[in-house]
Amino acid sequence: MPTLLHVDSSPLYGRSVSRELTAAFVTQWKASHPDGRVVDRDLYATAIPPITAELVGAAYTPEEARTPQQKELLLLSDTLIAELEQADEYVIGSPMHNFGVPSVLKLWIDQICRAGRTFSYADGTAKGLLIGKKATFIIATGGVYDAQTQMASFNFVEPYLRSVFGLLGVKDATFLTTGGTIALNSGQDRDAFLAPHLEAVQAHAQTI
Numbered sequence: 001m002p003t004l005l006h007v008d009s010s011p012l013y014g015r016s017v018s019r020e021l022t023a024a025f026v027t028q029w030k031a032s033h034p035d036g037r038v039v040d041r042d043l044y045a046t047a048i049p050p051i052t053a054e055l056v057g058a059a060y061t062p063e064e065a066r067t068p069q070q071k072e073l074l075l076l077s078d079t080l081i082a083e084l085e086q087a088d089e090y091v092i093g094s095p096m097h098n099f100g101v102p103s104v105l106k107l108w109i110d111q112i113c114r115a116g117r118t119f120s121y122a123d124g125t126a127k128g129l130l131i132g133k134k135a136t137f138i139i140a141t142g143g144v145y146d147a148q149t150q151m152a153s154f155n156f157v158e159p160y161l162r163s164v165f166g167l168l169g170v171k172d173a174t175f176l177t178t179g180g181t182i183a184l185n186s187g188q189d190r191d192a193f194l195a196p197h198l199e200a201v202q203a204h205a206q207t208i
């Protein structure tokens, strides 16, 4: 049974562009995979603590030597990593916040990047351990950061996600970006604005 992991990270819920587009992706994916399973991970509904020295200590202690407290500290990270391991495909929504990913998405990334679990440096080079996964990243930005525009170098969302997931072994990654959402704050019709982006998301979801 194919499994899709659906991750959202916008605080705006009903007004969020990335949430609307990841939902459209999920609807299309379910239609193409009637026997599929979708796991939803809403990062605004998940309390993810920042990294602490204790957590780092626990992660770098060999599994068989961990204390009960260290195992407890790693439980959330273990759960989030298991969701990635058990899914075949990912759809991950990200707004741009201050040119980067929102803080809840960064907190999640800090929990899922674990040496020996999702990547290894065993032979001195980084090797991703999430193998054979397909990821679709759906990004919404207030401004426009297309390549060749003056603002392109300010976009730390796509290059960052591409690098992090590349480290984890997820090389099959598609990025669908909706730029210029600021127009929605000044009277632009939402349905008309979103129509081509919904079409692109649905068309892509049909191919996988």
Ligand SMILES: Cc1cc2nc3c(=O)[nH]c(=O)nc-3n(C[C@H](O)[C@H](O)[C@H](O)COP(=O)(O)O)c2cc1C
Residues within 6 Å of the ligand: 010, 011, 012, 015, 016, 017, 018, 019, 094, 095, 096, 097, 098, 099, 100, 140, 141, 142, 143, 144, 181, 182
């Ligand atoms: C806290 C915050 C910071 C933002 N920073 C940026 C930014 O640096 N650049 C930009 O183009 N848009 C910025 N925006 C606008 C969002 O990227 C835009 O509203 C986008 O649609 C958010 O995705 P969402 O609709 O899924 O929440 C910011 C919005 C918020 C709430």
